[in-house]
Amino acid sequence: MPLNKKNINWGILAPGHIAKKFAKDLLTIENAELYSVASRTLEKAEAFKNEYKGKVAYGSYEDLMKDPNVDAIYIANPHAFHKEYTIACLQHKKAVMCEKPLALNGEDVDLMLQTAKKENVLLMEALWTYFLPHYQFLLNFLKEGSFGKVTSMEADFGFQPVFDEKSRLFNKKLGGGSLLDIGIYPIFAALTILGKPEKIKASATFFETGADSSCKMLFEYPNNVKAELSSTLLEKTPTEAVIQCEKGTIKLHTQFHKPTKITFTDNNGNQTYKDFGVTTEGYSFETIHFNELLRENKKESPIMTHDFSRLLMQTMDKVKEQIGLQYS
Ligand SMILES: NC(=O)c1ccc[n+]([C@@H]2O[C@H](COP(=O)([O-])OP(=O)(O)OC[C@H]3O[C@@H](n4cnc5c(N)ncnc54)[C@H](OP(=O)(O)O)[C@@H]3O)[C@@H](O)[C@H]2O)c1
Structure with missing residues (x-):
């Protein structure tokens, strides 16, 4: 080699x-x-x-x-x-x-x-x-702690592709459904920001193919910290992530999973806007x-570790269990 x-x-x-x-x-x-x-x-x-x-x-x-x-x-x-x-x-x-x-x-x-x-x-x-400059900046900012602890977060991902039962997005045999394709990003955000949840609640809607058309998830953490997450193939949604901290709010602008901008707003209303100037697709x-x-x-x-891949899929398995979704 x-x-x-x-x-x-x-x-x-x-x-x-x-x-x-x-x-x-x-x-x-x-x-x-x-x-x-x-x-x-x-x-x-x-x-x-x-x-x-x-x-x-x-x-x-x-x-x-x-x-x-x-x-x-x-x-x-x-x-x-x-x-x-x-x-x-x-x-x-x-x-x-x-x-x-x-x-x-x-x-x-x-x-x-x-x-x-x-x-x-x-x-x-x-x-x-995980490797995008805005996301690495966010994780370092949270670690450094100037906004205090995270108290709650929300992240969504939604778009509306044209229905085609053969396409990989809708065909269950190909792994179709919103959760695995795009729900993975809000889940990834919660796991990287808050870690493994204590409790997961989830509900979903389904296409006639059996693939989930939308999925809503609530991740619960100690001290009443919550992450509200969602994915949908039924409509375009903001696809943003908003992180509430003790001393301010952080917004990852649309589409938060791609190279994007971040606004930091402290509890006195002072705003800092950061653009990371990515010139490639990301x-x-x-x-x-x-x-x-x-x-x-x-x-x-050392960033996208095997343990993290395992946790990501185990978390999606828990969501699948809650919504009654199985892939054979
Ligand atoms: N990181 C990201 O931003 C991102 C974005 C989109 C997708 N993805 C991921 O990338 C993967 C592919 O997504 P895509 O949108 O690129 O898919 P796609 O264009 O529909 O398919 C990719 C390739 O897979 C093969 N393929 C397609 N349908 C198949 C079938 N029914 N049976 C066997 N092989 C088939 C074809 O390769 P051949 O040329 O060999 O026929 C096709 O060119 C998914 O797992 C998705 O989650 C990631």
């Missing part, structure tokens, strides 16, 4: 909507490049490779995993396939950055993380928000971090 070489050769497995943004940002990163692209359709892989300056196109995922020149694979197919392909890539000794959610349930996440340990290969869930930050881990021969991110 060429772990200490400077240039990282990336492979993309399943070049769809999100893979385009990843590939666009990869072009802005030094000492890393798109080496190969694998699609179930060779022509599609060829076209993607040409558009994003890759070198090799494959018509099978297996061929990508076998390519000795590939250092890291970005897994970007629908959630339902993350487990199978992540495990296969790890067994081929490829470092893996897998899109969120890592899998459909905690058991599968455990299996993926265990495989990474067994194969001694780097695996990280691509929860890009996927560059997680990728640069991953590249560094790979060069340093690390097997786990």
Whole structure:
């Protein structure tokens, strides 16, 4: 494994909507490049490779995993396939950055993380928000404590895609539903800001496919601290996060999970507005971090840790239990 070489050769497995943004940002990163692209359709892989300056196109995922020149694979197919392909890539000794959610349930996440340990290969869930400058600033600000403790928070994520029972957003066999696709972001925010809740209450509505169309969650913490969270595929919502602290309020502007701005308002009404001036799509930050881990021969991110991926999915499992949602 060429772990200490400077240039990282990336492979993309399943070049769809999100893979385009990843590939666009990869072009802005030094000492890393798109080496190969694998699609179930060779022509599609060829076209993607040409558009994003890759070198090799494959018509099978297996061929990508076998390519000795590939250092890291970005897994970007629908959630339902993350487990199978992540495990296969790890067994081929490829470092893996897998899109969120890592899998459909905690058991599968455990299996993926265990495989990474067994194969001694780097695996990280691509929860890009964690690496964005505004989010890192927020976490440091809260840690530093000038606004005191967090007393409550709210975070929502909602948009209204056109209904299509075959699309990954609505098709349960592909892992469809609002919770796993976008509810993961408000949950991520609560877990990173407040930690693991003592109690979870949740309710949901469903599409005829059985996938959840919307989900409302209440996370309860000691001292009456609460997080009100929601996701919906039925309407566009502000997609903001508002954090109430003892000495002020923090607002992550729309859309809080993307590169965005933050307003800090103290209890005397003084406002500070911070813009972080991100010029990429925002996927560059997680990728640069991953590249560094790979060069340093690390097997786990100290930010998006395996334990955090486990907690994130276990929390979603608890929500699923409350709303009666299961993926087979
Ligand atoms: N981080 C973010 O901001 C973000 C944003 C959007 C999505 N995501 C995550 O990225 C993943 C992919 O989302 P996407 O919107 O990019 O999906 P997508 O465009 O619908 O599909 C991505 C690729 O997956 C393969 N695929 C699609 N439908 C399939 C099916 N029915 N059976 C087998 N393979 C199929 C196709 O690859 P082939 O070319 O091989 O056919 C397709 O190009 C999801 O897990 C999602 O949660 C993350």
